[in-house]
Amino acid sequence: MEYIMPLWPAYPELFLLVMACVILLVDLFISDDNRIVTYGLTQFTLAGCALLTFFTGNAEPVYTFSGMFVDDLMADMLKLVTCVAVIMVLVYARAYNAARGLFTGEFFTLALFATLGMMVMISANHLLTLYLGLELLSLSLYAMVALQRDSVRATEAAMKYFVLGALASGMLLYGMSMLYGATGTLEITELARLANEGVRAQVVLVFALVFIVAGLGFKLGAVPFHMWVPDVYQGAPTAVTLFIGSAPKFAAFAIVMRLLAQALGADALTEEWRNMLAVMAVLSLAIGNLTAIMQTNLKRMFAYSTISHMGFLLLGVLSGTIDGYGAGMYYVTVYVLMTLGAFGMILLLAREGFEAENLDDYKGLNRRSPWYAFLMLLLMFSMAGIPPTVGFYAKLSVLQAVVGIGLWWLAVVAVLFSLIGAFYYLRIVKLMYFDEPVDTAPISASGDVRALLSVNGIAVLLLGIAPQPLLVLCIEAVRASI
Amino acid sequence: MMQGLPLLSLAIWAPIIAGVAVLLTGGDRNAQASRVIALIGALIGFAVTIPLYTGFNTQAGGFQFVEMRPWIDAFNVNYHLGIDGISLLLILLNSLTTVIVVIAGWEVIQSRVSQYMAAFLFLSGLMNGVFASLDGLLFYVFFEATLIPMFIIVGVWGGPNRVYAAVKFFLYTLLGSLLTLVALIYLYFTAGGSFSLFDFYQAQLPMAAQVLVFIAFFMAFAVKVPMWPVHTWLPDAHVEAPTGGSVVLAAVMLKLGGYGFLRLTLPIVPDASLLLAPVVITLSLIAVVYIGLVALVQTDMKKLIAYSSISHMGFVTLGTFLFNAQAVEGAIIQMISHGFISGALFLCVGVLYDRMHTRNIADYGGVANRMPVFAALFMLFAMANAGLPGTSGFVGEFLVIMGAMQVNFWYAFAASATLIFGAAYTLWMYKRVVFGAVANDHVAQLKDINAREFLILAVLAVLTLWMGIWPQPFVEVLHVSVNDLLAHVSFSKLPTQ
Numbered sequence A: 001m002e003y004i005m006p007l008w009p010a011y012p013e014l015f016l017l018v019m020a021c022v023i024l025l026v027d028l029f030i031s032d033d034n035r036i037v038t039y040g041l042t043q044f045t046l047a048g049c050a051l052l053t054f055f056t057g058n059a060e061p062v063y064t065f066s067g068m069f070v071d072d073l074m075a076d077m078l079k080l081v082t083c084v085a086v087i088m089v090l091v092y093a094r095a096y097n098a099a100r101g102l103f104t105g106e107f108f109t110l111a112l113f114a115t116l117g118m119m120v121m122i123s124a125n126h127l128l129t130l131y132l133g134l135e136l137l138s139l140s141l142y143a144m145v146a147l148q149r150d151s152v153r154a155t156e157a158a159m160k161y162f163v164l165g166a167l168a169s170g171m172l173l174y175g176m177s178m179l180y181g182a183t184g185t186l187e188i189t190e191l192a193r194l195a196n197e198g199v200r201a202q203v204v205l206v207f208a209l210v211f212i213v214a215g216l217g218f219k220l221g222a223v224p225f226h227m228w229v230p231d232v233y234q235g236a237p238t239a240v241t242l243f244i245g246s247a248p249k250f251a252a253f254a255i256v257m258r259l260l261a262q263a264l265g266a267d268a269l270t271e272e273w274r275n276m277l278a279v280m281a282v283l284s285l286a287i288g289n290l291t292a293i294m295q296t297n298l299k300r301m302f303a304y305s306t307i308s309h310m311g312f313l314l315l316g317v318l319s320g321t322i323d324g325y326g327a328g329m330y331y332v333t334v335y336v337l338m339t340l341g342a343f344g345m346i347l348l349l350a351r352e353g354f355e356a357e358n359l360d361d362y363k364g365l366n367r368r369s370p371w372y373a374f375l376m377l378l379l380m381f382s383m384a385g386i387p388p389t390v391g392f393y394a395k396l397s398v399l400q401a402v403v404g405i406g407l408w409w410l411a412v413v414a415v416l417f418s419l420i421g422a423f424y425y426l427r428i429v430k431l432m433y434f435d436e437p438v439d440t441a442p443i444s445a446s447g448d449v450r451a452l453l454s455v456n457g458i459a460v461l462l463l464g465i466a467p468q469p470l471l472v473l474c475i476e477a478v479r480a481s482i
Numbered sequence B: 001m002m003q004g005l006p007l008l009s010l011a012i013w014a015p016i017i018a019g020v021a022v023l024l025t026g027g028d029r030n031a032q033a034s035r036v037i038a039l040i041g042a043l044i045g046f047a048v049t050i051p052l053y054t055g056f057n058t059q060a061g062g063f064q065f066v067e068m069r070p071w072i073d074a075f076n077v078n079y080h081l082g083i084d085g086i087s088l089l090l091i092l093l094n095s096l097t098t099v100i101v102v103i104a105g106w107e108v109i110q111s112r113v114s115q116y117m118a119a120f121l122f123l124s125g126l127m128n129g130v131f132a133s134l135d136g137l138l139f140y141v142f143f144e145a146t147l148i149p150m151f152i153i154v155g156v157w158g159g160p161n162r163v164y165a166a167v168k169f170f171l172y173t174l175l176g177s178l179l180t181l182v183a184l185i186y187l188y189f190t191a192g193g194s195f196s197l198f199d200f201y202q203a204q205l206p207m208a209a210q211v212l213v214f215i216a217f218f219m220a221f222a223v224k225v226p227m228w229p230v231h232t233w234l235p236d237a238h239v240e241a242p243t244g245g246s247v248v249l250a251a252v253m254l255k256l257g258g259y260g261f262l263r264l265t266l267p268i269v270p271d272a273s274l275l276l277a278p279v280v281i282t283l284s285l286i287a288v289v290y291i292g293l294v295a296l297v298q299t300d301m302k303k304l305i306a307y308s309s310i311s312h313m314g315f316v317t318l319g320t321f322l323f324n325a326q327a328v329e330g331a332i333i334q335m336i337s338h339g340f341i342s343g344a345l346f347l348c349v350g351v352l353y354d355r356m357h358t359r360n361i362a363d364y365g366g367v368a369n370r371m372p373v374f375a376a377l378f379m380l381f382a383m384a385n386a387g388l389p390g391t392s393g394f395v396g397e398f399l400v401i402m403g404a405m406q407v408n409f410w411y412a413f414a415a416s417a418t419l420i421f422g423a424a425y426t427l428w429m430y431k432r433v434v435f436g437a438v439a440n441d442h443v444a445q446l447k448d449i450n451a452r453e454f455l456i457l458a459v460l461a462v463l464t465l466w467m468g469i470w471p472q473p474f475v476e477v478l479h480v481s482v483n484d485l486l487a488h489v490s491f492s493k494l495p496t497q
Helices: A008-028 A036-055 A073-099 A105-122 A127-145 A152-183 A188-197 A202-220 A228-235 A238-245 A247-263 A267-293 A298-318 A322-349 A370-384 A390-404 A408-434 A447-465 A468-481 B007-024 B028-047 B050-054 B085-104 B113-132 B136-145 B147-157 B162-190 B197-202 B207-224 B233-240 B243-268 B270-296 B301-320 B325-356 B372-385 B392-407 B409-434 B451-469 B472-476 B479-489
Strands: A062-064 A069-071 B064-072 B077-083
Touching: A008 A036, A008 A062, A008 A069, A008 A105, A036 A073, A036 A105, A069 A073, A073 A105, A073 A238, A073 A247, A073 A322, A073 A447, A073 A468, A105 A127, A105 A238, A105 A247, A127 A152, A127 A238, A127 A247, A152 A188, A152 A202, A152 A228, A188 A247, A202 A247, A202 A267, A202 A298, A228 A238, A228 A298, A238 A247, A238 A298, A238 A322, A247 A298, A247 A322, A267 A298, A267 A408, A298 A322, A298 A390, A298 A408, A322 A370, A322 A390, A322 A447, A322 A468, A370 A390, A370 A408, A370 A447, A390 A408, A390 A447, A390 A468, A390 B136, A390 B162, A408 B147, A408 B162, A468 B064, B007 B028, B007 B050, B007 B064, B007 B077, B007 B085, B007 B113, B028 B085, B028 B113, B050 B085, B077 B085, B077 B113, B077 B136, B085 B113, B085 B243, B085 B325, B085 B451, B085 B479, B113 B136, B113 B147, B113 B243, B136 B147, B136 B162, B136 B197, B136 B243, B147 B162, B147 B243, B162 B207, B162 B233, B197 B243, B207 B243, B207 B270, B233 B243, B233 B301, B243 B270, B243 B301, B243 B325, B243 B479, B270 B301, B270 B409, B270 B479, B301 B325, B301 B392, B301 B409, B325 B372, B325 B392, B325 B451, B325 B472, B325 B479, B372 B392, B372 B409, B372 B451, B392 B409, B392 B451
Parallel strands: none
Antiparallel strands: A062 A069, B064 B077
């Protein structure tokens, strides 16, 4: 393959890197009262990054940096939504962080470096690039979780996250080294070609696959590699939980695609990882949904619900078809949209000295504010996959991909567990609508949060009434890239 | 000019848009405004369905008022609407019921009025959507979406045990419909990548697949009807729901199940339907007889009517699976008639409950002395529920029993038992509540129904009598549709060879 060496496909990443360093320096000269400048600069950077991604986007894949970096339609889409998601996180988190002394330069620079890590992961065409992005993301996230250094729970969560995350990275590296041993290359397109041409070291490749799938399982938070998810979600400050629960899922999806669908996408290998993913998916659906029922802490409940959603995502991927990958991408986009809204609601209701993270804090929300209760109702029904919200179409497209390859029993298992899932989402609606309020403090939030949260909630409904555009975008992006 | 308007879309979206308008009136300070807007919305919703009836060609087969637009190209899903005689009557029933429910809740509902009214308007539009859909996925979306407003209605304005009832209702019905989703996706692939019901009708399926699809559909629709033994959510939901909720639940929502059997199960998997008909018929007869006996021993009026609903809906499933024109028409007539009668009975109980705040039969006695007008209307509906000739209750049951006689004498014999049990539990309840000496001080202070209550009961009374005495206008729209359906079902869809 002949490589061109233009810089422009990497403009978004370069811009982000430069700006992150600038903000790091500028922030040193800003007093605590003017921290809003850092916030503004960060949002400007992310918006600029999103625009650059949009304008440097192209339908055909472009390789650069000697084939280590790829810019294809899927990468453009995922980077765009990643930037948008991070922008939303920062808007939601502003008041919450300000009340807790987290409205600091460190938070913003870490968020920017984490975003850079995600973007590098998304565009990786080389296992080293991929690992570089992954570590940049992970290290930033560990630090963000530990940012509230006086909180015992946060410190413990950060410790767990770090140890397990390092273990997962190790597994992934080990798998990659086996891949290198078997094929003599680290480049993803080259790996795919070799694997397709006829695998010379089948056994080694399958071993590599096991370690890679385990590493990916850790990063996604799929059972049986899910142990860190509930503790980190609950222990981290809600703003950080929102960050961890949203944008990094795009990056995680991207590396699943790059490693499994592209590098190891040969038919014989697909057969192997399909079974592994099927087991992980079913376990995630079962354990995620069943354990979520028992939770009284909303953040922990969402952690288990995330595990079950990752199970659904894996179902889309394991079908191994373009439609299935497209369904997976659609699912992860919809999932992040819902997560942003749900955690946005927690952040909205939280105030100084009050976290709004217990289920009982949502009692009688309809009496306190019918509008926010309605938005939360839409978000919960969407997570449960009830039409006409967008969550239904996400589940539908995944189920369709699964039934399409003849695994209809997997679809039956998935819908039965989503029935169990419906119960705990329903419980939130029940608390908001059927019970009397316990907490009667007025809801105070700035105009930008109110507006964004409203758009976020209504989007869940509107994308459900007109699901076509986003769905087609996802399928086409995958088709043009894989 | 009427032909130019997308009437079916209007029937679906007019109530939904009105619902949004009602929600925008905000809190209870503007309660009167939300009531008025809701009434206007419900009346518009009803008005747009009248041209459907007057413009309906009773001689033509197939679907009329068809609308078709692409919706989700990626899955080849279309916004495809159209009605035949079966859906026409149910749409009319639904839109009329919405008007009645809005009026019935006029004074009774005092808290969160706008949300109450909006929920019913959304529900009305969504159910019209179910009855008008000719695309499998569109049908499913409307079918499932109806759960959300009903869940809220039962849970927010219901009785003391409302949370349990609402959650049970939701999860029970969701369990049924999720498997239907898998079945629909399976059919999508066998029908060559389309969700259109017409493509489903043409798809050839081996028997094993048909049976599995049948079971999946059966789970959804049997829970909705509800059939014995998956009926247990209904008495709970009914007892706890506010009056309006009970009316819509009994009058329209249960029909989604009966309609699903006619529109999906029978034409898509005819061979499995024929194979498994004895099972369905047995379950239906158990519902008719056993649930009739259960109704007899109830002490709560709403529960009694709820069990009576299950028993009467047994006729609908029985008629549907007898596969002859009389029985199927009887089943459909029974659905409409049950819509009028059970709706009216729940309204009657609501009238009493609003005054006495109890539904216990034992707390009443001698109501006729204080509420003569009410007692007369209540009498009519009780008689209709017992299947008295001259009321709508008779027509449907008679047709189904006649149809059953053609198939098997014992089916007809068992089904006829309902005429005895129905009379027994309804009239015995009526006697204990209405007749006799004034039972206590509370009854002594009762005031007769006001103009608003009289209006809604009188409308239903007229319809009940009209359908009983001169059912022709109702039956004639059905003939061609039912014959088409049965003709389609008589062809095997098993793959040749």
